[in-house]
Amino acid sequence: MRSQGPTSACPSMLPRNWELTAQPSKAPSSSFSCQALGSLCSPWAAPRVGPLPPAPAMVRISKPKTFQAYLDDCHRRYSCAHCRAHLANHDDLISKSFQGSQGRAYLFNSVVNVGCGPAEERVLLTGLHAVADIHCENCKTTLGWKYEQAFESSQKYKEGKYIIELNHMIKDNGWD
Incomplete structure (x- = not known):
């Protein structure tokens, strides 16, 4: 060529x-x-x-707020107070008589849209536990903790359960 x-x-x-x-x-x-x-x-x-x-790019496009899991609309649920991400169904509530680091807290059997940090041993009001801080996957706010292991036999029922502090959640859908 x-x-x-x-x-x-x-x-x-x-x-x-x-x-x-x-x-x-x-x-x-x-x-x-x-x-x-x-x-x-x-x-x-x-x-x-x-x-x-x-x-x-002249306009910065932000990621839409989509949650990993949506809870059923026909049930009462708890959501993150900061971003409204669904956290737990009322049916998964075990106890309302817990104390968090910043006030009252609820114990739940299961939660959604929550990430866990590394487990560490802490001395809580009820004794020594291995716990991992939990945070909202959407806004990254620390919500409470997950009980990984209880060292006292009377506290074993907490293992695998979640504490969410009241000041980080709101009642959502179906509450009168």
Whole structure:
């Protein structure tokens, strides 16, 4: 192949931000105009294939607030007070007579949309326990903790259960 001269450019040699547009040609073969150079490309050169580079973002798009799990609408539930992510069904409530680090707390059998931190041993009001702090997966607020292990036999019923402090949750859906 011969070079087309210093003013021609092959599409594969163009910088990524230059586009090629098809131009009607008097010759039976198609030719392409390089918008940046204003010259004709070689008739043997193929137009660049693939996506164009992204346009510069003028508006920052934030991730939509979607929860990992949604609880049934026909049941009373508890939600995160900060972002309204569903946390637990009222049916999973075991006890309302617990004390958290910042006030009253509820003990739940199971929760959703909650992440756990690493377990650590803490001396609580009822003795030594291995607990892991829990946080809302949506807004990352620390909500309470999960009982991983109870060292006293009278406290074994708490293992695998969750404490959520009242100041971090609200009653949602179906409460009169």
